[in-house]
Amino acid sequence: MARVLLEDVTKVFDGGVTAVSRLSLDVADHEFMVIVGPSGCGKTTTLRVIAGLERPTAGNIYIGDTLVNDLPARRRDVAMVFQNYALYPHMTVYQNLAFALTMRRLSAAEINKRIGRVAGLLAIEQLLARKPQALSGGQRQRVALGRAIVRSPKVFLFDEPLSNLDAALRISTRAEIKALHHRLQTACIYVTHDQAEAMTLGDQICVMVDGAAQQTGEPLGVYERPINRFVAGFLGTPAMNFFTGRLDFQNDAVSFVIGNDTITLGRRLKTLTAAYRNREMVLGIRPENLSLSLPSKQSGGSISAVVSVVEPLGNRTDVHLRTGAGDRFIVSIDPHIDVKPGDGAKIRIDPEKVHIFEPGPGGKNVTLPDTAD
Numbered sequence: 001m002a003r004v005l006l007e008d009v010t011k012v013f014d015g016g017v018t019a020v021s022r023l024s025l026d027v028a029d030h031e032f033m034v035i036v037g038p039s040g041c042g043k044t045t046t047l048r049v050i051a052g053l054e055r056p057t058a059g060n061i062y063i064g065d066t067l068v069n070d071l072p073a074r075r076r077d078v079a080m081v082f083q084n085y086a087l088y089p090h091m092t093v094y095q096n097l098a099f100a101l102t103m104r105r106l107s108a109a110e111i112n113k114r115i116g117r118v119a120g121l122l123a124i125e126q127l128l129a130r131k132p133q134a135l136s137g138g139q140r141q142r143v144a145l146g147r148a149i150v151r152s153p154k155v156f157l158f159d160e161p162l163s164n165l166d167a168a169l170r171i172s173t174r175a176e177i178k179a180l181h182h183r184l185q186t187a188c189i190y191v192t193h194d195q196a197e198a199m200t201l202g203d204q205i206c207v208m209v210d211g212a213a214q215q216t217g218e219p220l221g222v223y224e225r226p227i228n229r230f231v232a233g234f235l236g237t238p239a240m241n242f243f244t245g246r247l248d249f250q251n252d253a254v255s256f257v258i259g260n261d262t263i264t265l266g267r268r269l270k271t272l273t274a275a276y277r278n279r280e281m282v283l284g285i286r287p288e289n290l291s292l293s294l295p296s297k298q299s300g301g302s303i304s305a306v307v308s309v310v311e312p313l314g315n316r317t318d319v320h321l322r323t324g325a326g327d328r329f330i331v332s333i334d335p336h337i338d339v340k341p342g343d344g345a346k347i348r349i350d351p352e353k354v355h356i357f358e359p360g361p362g363g364k365n366v367t368l369p370d371t372a373d
C-alpha cells in the first residue's frame with residue numbers, strides 16, 4: 001500500500017478543454033478517498049492521470065515516495081475498476097482473474113492460491129468456470145473487483161463501479177466494498193456522482209466542480225460545514241433549500257427577510273454576518289431542519305407557503321412547497337401528518353441550522369467561523 005499525493009494537477013485536452021484544474025489531493029496509505037461531483041467535472045480524467053493513462057499538463061503525482069509523472073501505467077502498481085467492468089468476454093472468470101498475474105509470470109501454483117483467496121473473499125468460487133456473458137451485472141462487477149484485488153496493488157482506483165447495478169445491489173455492493181477496504185487497508189480513490197455513495201464510503205471526500213476541488217474533508221464535516229453553495233447543494237437528499245432575501249439588522253437582533261416573512265436569527269449568526277448588514281444574501285436550510293404547521297397555528301418566525309407535491313416515502317414524507325415569491329423548497333416530515341397539494345402552510349426554520357451564503361451559484365458560506373473574516 002502507498003500514499004497518493006497530487007500537487008496542483010492540471011489536465012488540458014487538445015482543443016483547450018480544461019478537465020482538471022490545479023487539483024491537490026493527499027490520500028494516506030490506508031485511506032478511502034471519494035471524489036464526488038456532477039457529470040463532466042473531471043473525475044474520470046483525474047483517475048486516468050493517476051493511473052498513467054493520461055499525462056498531466058502540469059503538476060506532480062506521487063505514489064508512495066515516487067514521482068510517477070514519467071512512469072508508464074504498467075509500472076505504477078495501481079488497479080482500476082471501471083463502470084462497465086471491462087472483462088475479457090472470451091475468457092472464463094478464472095482466466096480473467098489470472099490474466100494480469102500470468103503477464104507478471106507468477107507460477108501457476110501462486111496464481112491458483114491467490115485466485116482461491118480472492119474468490120472466497122468475494123463469494124465467486126462457483127462462477128470461476130463461466131464466461132462473463134453468463135453472469136449477472138452484480139456478478140460481473142464482483143469479478144471486476146476480484147481482478148483488481150488479486151494483483152495486490154498499492155492503490156485501487158474506482159470509476160463509478162456501481163452505476164450499472166440496480167438500487168438494491170448498489171447498496172449491498174457498496175457495503176461490500178467498504179468491508180473489503182476494511183480488510184485490505186489499501187489506499188482507494190473512488191469517484192462517483194452519487195453523493196450517498198460518497199458519504200457512506202469515504203474516510204475523506206473531495207467535492208469537485210468544473211475540474212476544481214471545492215472542499216475536502218470528512219463526510220459529516222463537509223455536510224455540516226459546506227464552504228460554498230455548490231457543496232451545500234450537492235450533498236444531501238433532498239438537497240438543501242435556498243431562499244433569496246435580505247439580512248436585516250435592527251437594534252440588537254438580526255433577521256432574514258424573505259418576501260413578507262421575517263426569520264429571527266440567533267446571536268452566533270449575528271456576529272458572523274455583521275459584515276453583510278442589510279445585503280441581499282441566500283439562506284440555506286436542509287429539509288430535515290424545517291417543520292411544518294397549519295397557517296392558524298403559527299405567527300412570526302416562519303415562512304408562508306403553499307404545498308405543491310406530497311411524496312410519501314414510508315419512513316418520512318417529502319413535501320414540496322412554493323413561497324409567494326416563487327421560491328420552491330422541500331420539507332421532510334413525519335409520514336403520518338396529513339397534508340395535500342393546495343394546502344397553505346407555515347414553515348418553521350430552526351435558526352441554529354441556518355447557513356447564509358453570498359449570492360450566486362457558488363456563493364461563499366459566510367456562517368462558518370473560520371471563513372467569516
Ligand SMILES: Nc1ncnc2c1ncn2[C@@H]1O[C@H](COP(=O)(O)OP(=O)(O)OP(=O)(O)O)[C@@H](O)[C@H]1O
Pocket residue numbers: 013014015017018019037038039040041042043044045046193
Ligand atoms: N479525451 C478527451 N478530449 C477532450 N476532452 C475530454 C476528453 N476526455 C474528457 N474530456 C472532457 O473533460 C471534461 C471532464 O471529463 P471527465 O470524463 O473527466 O468527467 P467525469 O467527471 O468523469 O464525468 P461523468 O460523471 O459524466 O463520467 C469533460 O468536459 C469532457 O468532455
Ligand SMILES: [Mg+2]
Pocket residue numbers: 043044045
Ligand atoms: Mg466519468
